[in-house]
Amino acid sequence: MTAAPQDSERPQNTRAIMTFLREHSPFSNMDDAHLAHFAEHASLRFYGDGDVVLSPEDGPVKRFYIVKQGRIRGERARDKDGETETTFEISQGECFPLAALIGERPTRTLHRASGDTFCLSIEHDTFVMLFSQSDPFRDFCLRGVSSLLDQVNQRIQTSAMASIGSSNSLDTPLERYAIRNPIVCSPDLPVRKAVARMHENNVGSIVITDDERRPTGIFTLRDLRTMVAEEKGPLDTPIGQVMTKEPCCLTAQADAFEAAMLMAEHHFAHICVVDDENHLIGMVSERDLFSLQRVDLVNLARTIGTASHLRTLVSLRTDVSRLVDAMLAHGADSGQVVKIITTLNDVTVRRVLELNIKKNDPGIPFTWLTFGSEGRQEQTLLTDQDNGILFQTPDGMTEDQVREKLLPFAETVNNELAECGFTLCKGNIMASNPKLCLSGREWDDWFIRFIDASTPQNLVYSSIFLDMRAVFGPTEPLDALLDKVLTRIRKNDLFQKMLAGNAITRKPPLTMFRNFRYVQEGKKKKLDLKRQGLAPFVEAVRVFALANGVGEANTLERMNRLAEKGIFDPKDANAWQEAYSLIQAIRMRAHQEMLEREEPLSNYIDPDDLNPLDRRILRESFRQAQRLQQKLEVTYQL
Amino acid sequence: MLEQIKDWIERLRAGSTGGPDREHLPTPKTAGDQRLSDCRLIVLDLETTGLNASKDEVIAIGAVAINNNAIAMDDQFDLILRRPELDISETVLIHGIGPEALTRGHETEDALLHLLEWMNGDPILAYHSVFDQKFLEKALRQTLGYTQPHTWIDVAEMLPAFFPDAKTGGRGLDNWADFFGLEVSARHHAAADAMATAELTLAVINKARKNDVTTLKDLNGKLKYYRQLKNMHRHG
Numbered sequence: 001m002t003a004a005p006q007d008s009e010r011p012q013n014t015r016a017i018m019t020f021l022r023e024h025s026p027f028s029n030m031d032d033a034h035l036a037h038f039a040e041h042a043s044l045r046f047y048g049d050g051d052v053v054l055s056p057e058d059g060p061v062k063r064f065y066i067v068k069q070g071r072i073r074g075e076r077a078r079d080k081d082g083e084t085e086t087t088f089e090i091s092q093g094e095c096f097p098l099a100a101l102i103g104e105r106p107t108r109t110l111h112r113a114s115g116d117t118f119c120l121s122i123e124h125d126t127f128v129m130l131f132s133q134s135d136p137f138r139d140f141c142l143r144g145v146s147s148l149l150d151q152v153n154q155r156i157q158t159s160a161m162a163s164i165g166s167s168n169s170l171d172t173p174l175e176r177y178a179i180r181n182p183i184v185c186s187p188d189l190p191v192r193k194a195v196a197r198m199h200e201n202n203v204g205s206i207v208i209t210d211d212e213r214r215p216t217g218i219f220t221l222r223d224l225r226t227m228v229a230e231e232k233g234p235l236d237t238p239i240g241q242v243m244t245k246e247p248c249c250l251t252a253q254a255d256a257f258e259a260a261m262l263m264a265e266h267h268f269a270h271i272c273v274v275d276d277e278n279h280l281i282g283m284v285s286e287r288d289l290f291s292l293q294r295v296d297l298v299n300l301a302r303t304i305g306t307a308s309h310l311r312t313l314v315s316l317r318t319d320v321s322r323l324v325d326a327m328l329a330h331g332a333d334s335g336q337v338v339k340i341i342t343t344l345n346d347v348t349v350r351r352v353l354e355l356n357i358k359k360n361d362p363g364i365p366f367t368w369l370t371f372g373s374e375g376r377q378e379q380t381l382l383t384d385q386d387n388g389i390l391f392q393t394p395d396g397m398t399e400d401q402v403r404e405k406l407l408p409f410a411e412t413v414n415n416e417l418a419e420c421g422f423t424l425c426k427g428n429i430m431a432s433n434p435k436l437c438l439s440g441r442e443w444d445d446w447f448i449r450f451i452d453a454s455t456p457q458n459l460v461y462s463s464i465f466l467d468m469r470a471v472f473g474p475t476e477p478l479d480a481l482l483d484k485v486l487t488r489i490r491k492n493d494l495f496q497k498m499l500a501g502n503a504i505t506r507k508p509p510l511t512m513f514r515n516f517r518y519v520q521e522g523k524k525k526k527l528d529l530k531r532q533g534l535a536p537f538v539e540a541v542r543v544f545a546l547a548n549g550v551g552e553a554n555t556l557e558r559m560n561r562l563a564e565k566g567i568f569d570p571k572d573a574n575a576w577q578e579a580y581s582l583i584q585a586i587r588m589r590a591h592q593e594m595l596e597r598e599e600p601l602s603n604y605i606d607p608d609d610l611n612p613l614d615r616r617i618l619r620e621s622f623r624q625a626q627r628l629q630q631k632l633e634v635t636y637q638l
Numbered sequence: 639m640l641e642q643i644k645d646w647i648e649r650l651r652a653g654s655t656g657g658p659d660r661e662h663l664p665t666p667k668t669a670g671d672q673r674l675s676d677c678r679l680i681v682l683d684l685e686t687t688g689l690n691a692s693k694d695e696v697i698a699i700g701a702v703a704i705n706n707n708a709i710a711m712d713d714q715f716d717l718i719l720r721r722p723e724l725d726i727s728e729t730v731l732i733h734g735i736g737p738e739a740l741t742r743g744h745e746t747e748d749a750l751l752h753l754l755e756w757m758n759g760d761p762i763l764a765y766h767s768v769f770d771q772k773f774l775e776k777a778l779r780q781t782l783g784y785t786q787p788h789t790w791i792d793v794a795e796m797l798p799a800f801f802p803d804a805k806t807g808g809r810g811l812d813n814w815a816d817f818f819g820l821e822v823s824a825r826h827h828a829a830a831d832a833m834a835t836a837e838l839t840l841a842v843i844n845k846a847r848k849n850d851v852t853t854l855k856d857l858n859g860k861l862k863y864y865r866q867l868k869n870m871h872r873h874g
Contacts (some may be wrong), residue, residue: 011716013702013833016823043708046840048848069819116818116841 014039017120020068024093026140034134041126044068047113054097054111061100061107064127067092070117074109089114098141101127142620174259174273174284175252182207182272182283187216187240194239195224205270207280208243215272215280217243222269249274252281259284261343263301304347310355310416313348317421320344325592335556335581337588342377345422346471349387352416353472360412362405366391367473371429375467376538376553380588384423385414386464388436390443390477399439406437429464440477447485451495459502463535466542467553482551489546496547500636503539504629508532508622529587530603533618536625537580540632544568555580576628579621586614663751664759666788669854674843677854679704680762681793681836682715684770685828691772696746699753700828702836703760707843709836715756716829719746750781761789761854765811765835768792791857793835793842799864800845814838 010018017039021027027035047053053072054061065072072090077083088109090096100107101124122130130137183206185194194206198221208217219239227233227242248262249272259271263286273282300319307313323344324337353368371386373379389410393402410431418424431437438446450458450465466485470478489495509532527533538555545558548567552558556577563573590605607615632638682701688694701715764770767790778784797814798804806813815822815834818841824830846852851860 011714012700012824012827012829013714013716014711016830016833017711019823020821040711043710044837044840045708046837046844048841048844051844069821118837118840 010036017042020093021066024066026136029136030134034130034137037126038122038130041122042120043122045119045121047117047119049113049115049117051113051117052110053113053117053119054107056106056108056110059106060104061097062124063121064095064101064124065097065119065121066095068118068120070119071114072096072117072119073112073114075112076109084110095140102141173253173255174250174282182280184209184213184280185239186210187243188238190236191219191224191227191233191239191242192235194219195235205283205285206239207247207272207283208239209280213279215247215249215274215278216240217245218247218270218272219243220270247272249278251276260286261339301344301347304344305351307351308355310352310419313351313416313420316348321592321595324588325595335584338378338380338584342374342379345374345379345383348420349417349422350472352413352420356409356413356416360409362409364391364394364402364406365473366406367470367475367477368431369468369478370471371468372464373467374471375464375469376555377469378538378555378584380584380591385417385425386429387414387431387471388429388433388468389431389438390470390473390481391437391439392477393439399442402439403434403437407432407434410437440481443481444484447481448488451485451488451492459498462499462502463539463542466546467538469553486546486549486551490549496543497636497638499543499546500540500632501638503536503543504632504638506531506535506539507629508536508625510619510622510626526604527607528603529583529590529605533583533622533625534580534587536629537576537583540625540628541576543632544635572627572631575624579624582617583621586610586618663754663782663784663786664757666759666786667761669761669789669791669858672854673852674707674846674854674857675852676706678758678760679791679839680757680760681832681839682762682764682770682774683828683832683835684773685826686773689769691769691776694773696773696777698828699749700830700832701753701757702829702832704836704839704843707840709833709840714829715753717749717753719749746777747781750778750784754778754782754784757788759788761791763791763793763796763835763839765793765831765838767794789854791861793839795861795864796842796857797838799861800842800849811835811838 014036018032018035021030021035021038027038030038047070053065067090069092071092073086074088074090075084075086090111096111097107097109131141132138183197183201183203185197185206185208187208187210189208198204198206205218205220207215208219210216217240219242223242223244232242247270248266248268250259250262252273252275262271263269269286271284272280273284275281300316300323303319304313304316307316320341324341349368349370367390369375369388369390371388373383374386389406391402391406393399414424414430414432424430429436435446447465450461468478468482509527541555541558541562544550544562544567545552548562548565550558550561550565552561559568559573559577559580562568563570568576586605587603591601594601607618610618680701680703682699684696685698685700686694686696696719698718699715700717702709702711703713705713762771762774771788771790775785775787794809794811798809804814804817806817811831811834812822812825815838818838820834820837822830822834846857846860849860851857
């Protein structure tokens with residue numbers, strides 16, 4: 001092929017179309033070669049007033065249109081009366097239909113010419129070529145599709161849902177579940193009568209309410225079993241004395257996910273649904289939420305939380321993986337799933353600590369800290385330990401003496417956690433490391449040195465130690481420590497700048513041609529979703545969070561807070577959250593598939609294995625990471 | 639487009655086959671049952687050295703094709719002919735083609751051969767087609783000895799036939815272009831004028847379909863009826 005012809009060598013009509021295009025966005029920002037490609041492959045059509053240009057019946061949209069002259073009107077039938085209403089107007093220089101074309105689906109709106117109208121259009125393959133090669137064009141198309149990523153998410157969920165045959169998702173508000181009219185009684189009713197009433201109605205629980213129907217307690221068959229087995233009292237005891245007081249309550253607007261998390265955290269199988277004034281309106285059970293999914297989240301959390309042997313805990317880990325599988329299949333979003341994994345991991349860590357304290361209490365009040373992804377509540381199934389201890393030094397003891405007692409304890413805990421599947425940390429970032437088993441004062445000193453001496457090694461550690469959370473023990477000592485650390489970072493511009501510089505060293509895997517940049521490993525093309533995909537988000541967001549006094553460690557929550565504080569444009573924050581969540585979702589799906597094939601878990605995937613839509617989404621997500629890094633560069637003038 | 643023609647000329651000079659065989663040039667198609675909505679129509683405009691077909695010459699050919707009711711930009715013809723010997727001082731002010739551009743143009747013979755092949759015998763539409771028909775037929779006859787008659791349709795006649803109530807303020811291409819709000823990118827540039835004519839043709843075809851005029855034969859019938867009507871008015 002010869003070199004691209006100069007403008008003067010192009011046919012007059014091609015040049016004229018290019019001139020027209022140049023007057024409109026996004027073409028005004030496109031390279032001449034791309035504009036020429038558009039113009040040379042365009043065709044011009046005429047539509048008389050009222051002619052249909054595009055219709056939902058036409059099947060998936062195959063062409064990209066731009067109005068050269070005239071106007072296009074979008075028409076949708078109103079649900080109520082079947083009358084049509086105009087939903088939008090597209091005039092000269094504007095493009096359509098973006099969402100349908102990118103989603104490879106039919107348009108949802110009838111497009112009709114309004115007055116004599118000429119449209120230029122290109123075929124799908126020309127569109128794809130420009131979409132993949134021209135940045136301004138792609139940006140424009142994706143921006144035009146306000147919630148493209150949303151739609152993809154929905155599509156993933158819909159297909160998962162279809163295979164399971166349920167229309168309930170975890171986002172469903174509780175009021176949409178068949179809330180049963182609960183069996184209620186007053187606190188003075190004898191247990192025998194209450195149980196008889198449960199039996200008559202064939203239910204497993206009864207809610208005890210006051211005179212105004214506000215729930216004051218709950219009594220379940222499990223409580224009855226415990227009562228009988230532990231001989232807590234005769235069956236004519238008033239139920240108010242044996243009920244579980246202050247039952248978990250949620251309003252009807254809360255969603256199923258909230259209910260599930262509350263159940264998992266507190267090991268309850270029932271939640272009272274109340275109105276705004278706390279009057280009982282219904283009841284949901286674990287079985288209501290999960291009957292269709294067969295996801296036994298609550299029971300699993302309860303079993304882990306009450307396991308009496310390490311052996312049991314170890315064996316329960318396969319159930320966790322099975323549960324994640326079911327949740328992903330059911331279309332839970334990645335944010336929900338990582339939180340569930342983190343919750344279950346927390347329960348496991350707590351139980352290991354409790355069992356060890358029971359066996360061999362070191363007698364020192366301490367807070368068990370987790371760092372890194374666990375600190376951020378972003379754990380997946382592939383996780384290693386990053387933990388430490390923040391202790392309070394009892395009177396009359398030195399810090400070293402405390403460590404003498406705590407370190408052997410911590411070592412046992414670290415090893416037992418390893419048996420449960422939390423890989424030992426190769427960098428020895430574990431509570432059994434004397435450098436990470438410190439008093440509040442020592443931690444504070446540690447962070448002063450960390451922040452002041454911003455060595456390259458320290459910067460590497462920033463991704464671990466600046467994302468921390470308390471999992472066990474009192475949280476106040478950590479809050480106090482975090483307060484001081486955040487204040488110090490806010491005042492230290494140099495540290496912020498170094499963090500920012502470090503955060504942009506890991507570039508999202510896009511080459512200038514928008515293809516993936518691979519890590520070469522043998523024949524297969526490998527993409528590291530964690531280091532190349534998620535890390536750019538996590539690290540850039542951390543810098544902004546620390547610089548602006550955001551105490552949360554979770555990346556999505558940090559972005560929420562940064563948007564609230566006006567540091568991020570809400571639309572940007574939203575796009576970044578979506579992009580981050582989608583990479584995470586693809587990573588988790590890959591993990592589940594590896595488990596299925598009984599392969600060791602890794603964060604590498606071959607993009608060729610993804611379907612074209614996922615590939616496109618992944619690429620777009622990486623581009624969002626690039627934008628976020630650019631914001632960092634601008635903010636810190638890197 | 640240009641590359642394509644250059645390639646073709648190169649091949650022709652090298653004596654390889656694949657170029658139009660002068661003995662087997664396309665045969666023009668007659669106006670029959672071809673449907674307007676899916677047949678291919680050539681819309682052509684010529685720039686000449688003057689208005690007198692007996693002494694003036696063609697210096698530029700611009701044409702686009704309407705296919706399936708659309709003008710595809712990858713199916714067009716835009717050439718300045720190589721006629722350095724011609725005196726063009728009179729018309730250079732109108733179409734802006736100076737002596738330099740003409741010498742950079744293409745050998746007339748090559749260009750016309752290629753045009754014939756590209757047109758593929760399809761019906762030719764032009765604005766005031768009698769003018770273009772005379773010049774093109776003369777050029778084809780003199781240069782190539784080609785005498786087969788193409789089907790010609792006058793867009794200037796079609797427009798008032800289908801839009802009888804249009805207040806255009808005149809019968810010229812500019813009047814109709816203004817009436818439809820068209821922007822002609824470079825007036826008196828053969829290709830740009832052909833494009834404007836083709837755009838007007840799209841509007842006509844759209845209107846024709848709504849009047850149940852669907853084939854070329856229907857169209858000819860309609861135009862004949864329109865001519866009779868006009869004559870009646872004139873004489874009545």
